[in-house]
């Protein structure tokens with residue numbers, strides 16, 4: 001990230017997320033890239049987003065960033081890994097954001113939809129990359145008519161475009177990401193904008 005712009009962005013930032021960034025780096029925990037986060041935060045402010053559903057909490061970094069920029073924002077975030085869930089809960093407590101962020105310990109493929117809201121303004125898909133399409137199909141009907149779905153890592157470090165020399169497992173995963181991107185591009189009733197930002201971001205809206 002450009003340090004000059006980062007300093008400008010930080011002028012109105014109310015929390016210090018350095019410990020979370022350092023933890024994620026030290027333990028190799030994938031979190032949303034800086035520029036992608038800025039786009040998500042811009043949508044939250046510009047569209048006056050009130051409710052967010054996040055698939056993939058990890059240590060709570062993105063949820064904490066989203067909650068901090070808008071004090072009346074409510075977030076449901078789903079995490080299947082117990083260690084990550086516990087870390088997220090601890091971090092959310094540290095930043096005193098328990099009233100804004102609810103973490104669900106569950107597999108997003110199986111969570112009971114009845115426990116979630118029916119009218120999210122924003123759905124952020126950031127869990128197992130090979131399953132993004134499953135998550136999209138499972139949660140799209142919980143989106144408000146004018147809501148948006150943002151999917152992260154649609155380029156997966158450039159491997160989706162250049163699949164040469166990949167191991168069988170990685171190839172299988174990037175093929176699924178590729179299929180998802182093409183599915184989004186041609187989906188009736190929706191329009192998706194694809195960006196190179198961060199690790200690639202898809203921004204999907206209903207027509």
Ligand SMILES: C[S@@+](CC[C@H](N)C(=O)[O-])C[C@H]1O[C@@H](n2cnc3c(N)ncnc32)[C@H](O)[C@@H]1O
Pocket residue numbers: 030031032055056057058059060061062063078079080081084106107108109126127128
């Ligand atoms: C990229 S990390 C999330 C990063 C987080 N959104 C951030 O930017 O701070 C992906 C997380 O999704 C979780 N995950 C993967 N598959 C999942 C599933 N089916 N249901 C719920 N969580 C899942 C992983 O355990 C991991 O912690």
